[in-house]
Amino acid sequence: MEHYLDNSATTMVSEKSAQKAFEMMTANYGNPSSLHEKGRLAEIELSNARKAIAKALGANSEEIFFTSGGTEANNTALFGIAQAKKRRGNKIIISAVEHSSIIEMAECLEQKYGFSVSLVMPKSDGIIHTEDVLAEVDDNTILVSVMLVNNETGAIMPVSEIFSAVKRKNPDIVCHTDAVQAFGKMNINVKKLNVDLLSISAHKVHAPKGCGALYIRKSVRILPMHFGGEQEKKIRPGTESIPLIAAFGVACNEFDINTNLLKISELNAYAKEKLLAISGVSLISPDNSLPYVLNISAGRVRSETMLHFLEESEIYISSGSACAKGKPSHTLKALGISNEIADSALRISFSKYNTKDDIDALCMEISRGLSVLAHS
Amino acid sequence: MKEILLLKDGEIVLKGLNRRSFEDVLKKNLKYALSDLGSFEIKSAQSTIYVRPLDDDIDLDDACERVSRVFGIVAFSRAVVCEEKTLESILATAPVYLADSLNGVKTFKVEAKRSDKRFPYKSPEICREVGGVLLQSFPHLSVDVHNPDMVVNVEVRDFGAYIHGKPLKGAGGIPVGTGGNAAILISGGIDSPVAAYMMAKRGVKLTAIHFASPPYTSKRAEEKVVRLLQKVCRYSGRMKMYTVPFTKIQEKIKNECPEELFTIIMRRLMMKISSRIATDNDCSALITGESLGQVASQTINALGCTDAAADMLVFRPLIGMDKQEIIDISYKIDTYETSIEPYEDCCTVFTPKHPRTKPVLKYVEYAEEEAGFDELIQEALDNLKITKITADND
Numbered sequence: 001m002e003h004y005l006d007n008s009a010t011t012m013v014s015e016k017s018a019q020k021a022f023e024m025m026t027a028n029y030g031n032p033s034s035l036h037e038k039g040r041l042a043e044i045e046l047s048n049a050r051k052a053i054a055k056a057l058g059a060n061s062e063e064i065f066f067t068s069g070g071t072e073a074n075n076t077a078l079f080g081i082a083q084a085k086k087r088r089g090n091k092i093i094i095s096a097v098e099h100s101s102i103i104e105m106a107e108c109l110e111q112k113y114g115f116s117v118s119l120v121m122p123k124s125d126g127i128i129h130t131e132d133v134l135a136e137v138d139d140n141t142i143l144v145s146v147m148l149v150n151n152e153t154g155a156i157m158p159v160s161e162i163f164s165a166v167k168r169k170n171p172d173i174v175c176h177t178d179a180v181q182a183f184g185k186m187n188i189n190v191k192k193l194n195v196d197l198l199s200i201s202a203h204k205v206h207a208p209k210g211c212g213a214l215y216i217r218k219s220v221r222i223l224p225m226h227f228g229g230e231q232e233k234k235i236r237p238g239t240e241s242i243p244l245i246a247a248f249g250v251a252c253n254e255f256d257i258n259t260n261l262l263k264i265s266e267l268n269a270y271a272k273e274k275l276l277a278i279s280g281v282s283l284i285s286p287d288n289s290l291p292y293v294l295n296i297s298a299g300r301v302r303s304e305t306m307l308h309f310l311e312e313s314e315i316y317i318s319s320g321s322a323c324a325k326g327k328p329s330h331t332l333k334a335l336g337i338s339n340e341i342a343d344s345a346l347r348i349s350f351s352k353y354n355t356k357d358d359i360d361a362l363c364m365e366i367s368r369g370l371s372v373l374a375h376s
Numbered sequence: 377m378k379e380i381l382l383l384k385d386g387e388i389v390l391k392g393l394n395r396r397s398f399e400d401v402l403k404k405n406l407k408y409a410l411s412d413l414g415s416f417e418i419k420s421a422q423s424t425i426y427v428r429p430l431d432d433d434i435d436l437d438d439a440c441e442r443v444s445r446v447f448g449i450v451a452f453s454r455a456v457v458c459e460e461k462t463l464e465s466i467l468a469t470a471p472v473y474l475a476d477s478l479n480g481v482k483t484f485k486v487e488a489k490r491s492d493k494r495f496p497y498k499s500p501e502i503c504r505e506v507g508g509v510l511l512q513s514f515p516h517l518s519v520d521v522h523n524p525d526m527v528v529n530v531e532v533r534d535f536g537a538y539i540h541g542k543p544l545k546g547a548g549g550i551p552v553g554t555g556g557n558a559a560i561l562i563s564g565g566i567d568s569p570v571a572a573y574m575m576a577k578r579g580v581k582l583t584a585i586h587f588a589s590p591p592y593t594s595k596r597a598e599e600k601v602v603r604l605l606q607k608v609c610r611y612s613g614r615m616k617m618y619t620v621p622f623t624k625i626q627e628k629i630k631n632e633c634p635e636e637l638f639t640i641i642m643r644r645l646m647m648k649i650s651s652r653i654a655t656d657n658d659c660s661a662l663i664t665g666e667s668l669g670q671v672a673s674q675t676i677n678a679l680g681c682t683d684a685a686a687d688m689l690v691f692r693p694l695i696g697m698d699k700q701e702i703i704d705i706s707y708k709i710d711t712y713e714t715s716i717e718p719y720e721d722c723c724t725v726f727t728p729k730h731p732r733t734k735p736v737l738k739y740v741e742y743a744e745e746e747a748g749f750d751e752l753i754q755e756a757l758d759n760l761k762i763t764k765i766t767a768d769n770d
Contacts, residue, residue, distance in 0.1 A: 304720050308591030373591070374630040374726065 003315040003358040007204075008151055008181060008293055008349035014206040014251055021208055021247035031239055033231065042242050049249025056252045057198065058189035059215050065232045066245050069212040070180040070201030071101035076214055076236065077176045077197045078105045078145065080222035082115055085142040088172065093118045093136045093144045095128045095157070096334040099178055102145055103330070120146075126155040126286035126335050130162045137166055143174050148193075149182040152331040152347060153285045154293025156182075163194035174220060180204055180212075184255050185264075185292050196220045202244065206351070207251035211244035260352045265291045267350055267359065274363045280370050284337065284345055294348045297341045298366055300375035306346060309369045315362055318347040377473055378457045379436055381427040381443060382531070382538060386450040386548055389423050399425075402448040402551040408613055409442045412769075421534055422491055425449070428457075440544065442769070445611050447577050448554075449546035453529065455538035462537075463497055463505060466530060470506050470539050471513035474528060477541055478514050481525035486510070488530040495532045502530055548577065552613050555579025558661040558691060559654040561646060562586050562605065562617075564597055564721045567665030567694055569604045569711040570702050574693040575663050576612035583657045584617040584765070585650045587722045589626050597719035606768035607711045618653050619761040622646075622722055625752050629726070632747040636732040639673045639723075641744055644685035645753065651687040652757055661689040667702065668695050672731035681735050 004012065013021075024045060030038030032046045047061070054061040067073045082092065094106050096119040109115040118136045122128050128146055137144070144166050148159050163175040176197040179188060184205035190198055197220065202211040214235075216222055222235060229237030268291035275281050280299025298306050303319030310317060332342040348362065383406075388398040403418050406427065410416050414434040419426050427443065429436065436454060443452055456473040458465040471478075478484065488502035497505070506528065511517055531538045558580045562568040572582055586601045598619060605617060625645055633641050650662050666674045666682075673682070683690055694702055706712040 302592075302720075304594065305592045305725075308594045312591060374627045 001314065001357075001361075003313075003361045005348045005350065005354065005358055005362060006316045006318050007351040007354075008347065009318055010203045010209065011206045011351050012353065013203075013208055013247070014254060016254060017207045017247040017251040020250040021243040024243035024246045029242075032242060033239065045246040045249075046240055046242060049245045049252075052249040052252040053200070053213055056184070056188070056255060057200075057215055058191060060218065063190075063215055063218055065214045065216060065235050066240060067212045067214055067236055068210055068241075069203070070099070070178070070199055071212075072236075073199035073201070073212045073214040074099065074101040074178055075105050076222070076225055077199060078102060078109065078143065079225050080235070081143045081174045081176070081197070081220075082109050082113065083223040084221045085174065086113075086115075089140040089142040090115045091118065091138065091141040092116070093120060093133060093141060095119070095133075095146045096121045097128070097150050097152075097155075097331040098145065098147055099151055099180070102147070102178060121334055122155070124336060125288075126150070126153050127288070128157045128162065130158060130165050133162050134165055134169060137169050137173065139170065141170060141173050143176065145176040145178065147178040147181070148188070149179070149186070149290045149293070150331060151181045152293075152329060153295045153335070154181075154289035154291070154349075155286045156186075156288055156290050159195070160193045167194060181293070182290065184252070184257065185290060186261065187257055190215055190217070197222075202248035202251065205248075205251050206254070207248040208244045211241060211248050213248075256352075261291070263352065264350050264354075267291070267354060267356065268294055270356060271348065271359045271362070274359060275366065278363065278367045278370065281366070282341070284332070284335075284341065292350050294350075296346050296348070297344045298346050299344060299370050300340070301370060301373050302343055303345055305373060306344070306366065306369055309373060310362070310365050313361065313365050315358075315365055317362070318349070319345065377469070379429070380455055380457050380538065381436070381439060381452055382455050382540070383425040383427060383443060383449045383452040383546070384543070385420075385423045385425065386448050386546065386550065388448055388550060388554075398448070398551060398554050401553045402446070405446055405448070405551050405553065405613060406443065409446050409767075410439055413438055413442065424533070426535060443546070444544060445547050446551075447547050447549035447579065447611065448551035450548055451543040451546050453540040453543040455529075455531070455540035458537040458539065460537075461492070461495065461532065463502070466502070466532075466537050466539065467505060467509045470528065470530070471509060473539055474510070474541070477526060478510065478517060482516065483518055483520035483524045484510065484526045484528055485519055485521045485524040486528045486530060488532070490532045492532050492534050502532070506530055547611065550577075550579040552576050552579055552611075553581050555581075556661070557581045557583065557657065557659040558663050559583045559585050559650055559657065559659045560663040561650055561665075562601055563665075563723050564601045564604065564715065564719065565665070565723075566699075566706050566712065566715040567667065567670075567702055569608050569665075569709065569715065570705045571663050571665040571691075571693050572605075572608045573611055573705065573709050575691055576608070580661075580663075582608070582612050582615045582663075583654070583659055584615055585620065585653055586617060587620045587622040587646055587649075589623040589722045589725055592623065592626065592725040593720050593722055596717075597721050600714060600717055600719055602763060602765060603714050603768070604711050605765045607709060607714065609765055609767035610769065611709065614764065614766045616657070617763045617765050619763065620646075620649055620653075620756050621759050621761075622756065625749060625756060626722065626725060628747060628749065628752060633743050635728045636730055637735060637740055637743055638726050638728045639731050640678055640681055640735045640740055642723075642726075643673055643678075643682045644740065644744065645749055647682055647685040647690070648687075649753055649756060651685075652753075653760070654688060659688075661691050662686055663691045663693070665694055665702075666692045667697055667699070670699065672733045675733050677734040677736075678732075681737050681740050684737055684741075
């Protein structure tokens with residue numbers, strides 16, 4: 001039996017969501033820009049999806065812009081704000097544990113467009129602290145981006161507190177959060193978070209790959225990265241991927257955040273207890289993490305070896321860090337974790353479809369792996 | 377207008393009485409390299425191989441690219457065949473065939489080669505006549521015999537008259553299959569595909585041997601090796617790859633041998649296994665991508681210990697090359713981007729913190745005998761996986 005425990009990488013598409021995508025490809029396949037009835041029917045689906053996503057974020061549907069995924073949403077947010085605000089200042093503040101779609105875009109803005117980028121390091125608890133962000137904020141700062149939940153450790157960042165402090169110090173600063181790993185898993189309200197922009201992705205919430213969205217608060221001006229059409233108010237032109245967008249909307253309507261969070265918390269606690277009972281296993285995820293993600297170190301067996309060992313029993317997880325030939329994880333490095341622990345880091349990530357059986361299988365095989373695999 | 381490829385033999389023209397057999401292999405290799413593009417007539421005369429497409433819809437650009445990777449050819453030209461072997465036909469063909477390229481240049485000169493001495497005009501006369509016609513047809517041109525933008529070649533040969541521009545560079549070397557058989561040990565890094573290419577260039581027909589240690593190495597690492605070999609096959613022709621299940625042996629090394637000797641013992645066992653596979657496949661040598669001093673297992677002493685485990689000649693074509701020189705070749709043969717994909721390979725699985733850089737053979741042999749690998753070697757040889765690899769011509 002398959003035990004899929006890599007839901008932070010991607011998730012299985014729910015049946016309803018997949019059916020919607022199929023329907024939009026084979027029956028309701030119009031172009032929402034077409035003036036005829038077929039186009040109008042497609043446009044209704046587009047607007048329904050936009051409403052579903054807005055509702056899940058506590059936003060207005062006019063503030064939702066569809067993109068090709070989380071990476072494009074993050075890229076658009078950083079690039080678009082930097083370009084729109086470049087006359088007001090040139091400093092951008094991001095956390096050191098952001099997803100590469102933030103970090104590499106920031107590097108690009110620094111190297112090619114003359115912005116200056118400050119990285120805020122997490123403290124040893126894995127969290128980005130308000131005072132450390134504030135210390136970087138000055139009159140020249142135009143943008144602050146801090147993720148809501150870290151993709152590797154599950155650490156929840158105090159985004160609301162950070163952004164409200166930032167805005168008290170300099171109300172002109174635009175605040176962005178990458179909520180890809182948080183969306184659909186914890187309650188999100190853009191107003192309570194004090195964010196101006198927020199990125200989400202469809203395939204992390206049981207919808208198809210290739211779709212995401214950027215929330216842009218109504219009064220915030222942003223410049224596009226792409227040109228050539230009126231779609232998404234020119235922020236993201238190009239014919240909308242209606243099958244994926246409609247499927248994304250269906251997945252959002254299926255959210256049952258509180259019930260699932262309770263279930264996953266129990267599953268996480270169960271997994272933590274069983275895993276930590278195995279000699280050699282230690283915990284990497286900080287205490288206050290979102291229970292959907294559990295990062296551990298499996299003794300002295302290298303991540304990649306353990307991952308391939310587990311796949312032989314159809315157990316699928318992520319290596320917390322790349323192999324000896326790859327680069328070490330920048331997140332684990334920023335947490336000040338030793339190379340040996342980072343080399344054996346494993347990320348287990350849950351979804352509502354997981355059960356205790358999956359955890360039992362995982363624990364059994366990890367402990368078997370630790371005894372049969374030669375240590376590196 | 378009918379086009380043809382004229383290929384110049386490389387050093388096989390120096391092969392004296394064996395020349396014919398070298399040429400036969402070269403023609404066979406050409407035929408194989410071109411086989412999926414359509415049918416061609418391939419014949420040789422006067423140190424030149426004529427490749428004539430027999431179907432009308434053959435893409436000669438593709439054919440040129442294939443030919444440029446066949447060892448044994450120093451240069452080749454894509455030429456037009458004049459309808460008749462007469463001066464009139466040459467003069468009628470040249471301005472039409474060369475129009476595109478001549479419109480892009482300002483100066484030119486004509487070079488003629490008359491290997492068919494029955495042709496009534498001598499080379500300087502041909503040059504003069506052709507040059508005259510071109511000057512008439514393209515008034516913007518002028519002749520520059522010292523430093524022309526373009527050289528127009530006219531060749532009058534036994535089978536016909538041909539016109540072409542600048543010859544293209546061939547792959548050099550000697551035809552694969554004329555240099556015997558050897559087995560390349562390939563891990564998936566930058567070096568071994570380059571080593572394979574270099575020995576194929578010297579006419580060696582290759583068999584590949586790859587060591588896989590699942591779950592320490594992944595399926596993707598093995599697929600990566602297959603993709604690398606598919607690139608090498610564009611030069612070397614098809615080959616067989618043997619995948620050796622190496623997990624148990626590596627675990628035993630790890631558990632029973634001194635840590636500082638892990639790598640050297642592993643490499644020696646690879647040599648032992650490879651010698652056996654090579655012998656069974658009529659190979660007379662092993663090939664590795666080792667370069668002196670690159671890593672601890674490639675010091676002069678370590679190579680000595682490794683060599684002692686091989687029952688046959690070991691070729692190390694990269695031995696005196698710097699990493700950058702190796703990388704340059706890997707770019708040329710288009711293996712670099714694949715080589716740097718970050719998958720764990722068997723050589724990086726259990727790397728000791730402080731490997732012995734000056735191992736002494738008798739101690740290494742002692743450690744190996746203490747552990748006793750014969751049974752596991754036999755088990756690995758009994759469980760070889762064979763994959764057939766052909767060129768990736770995308």
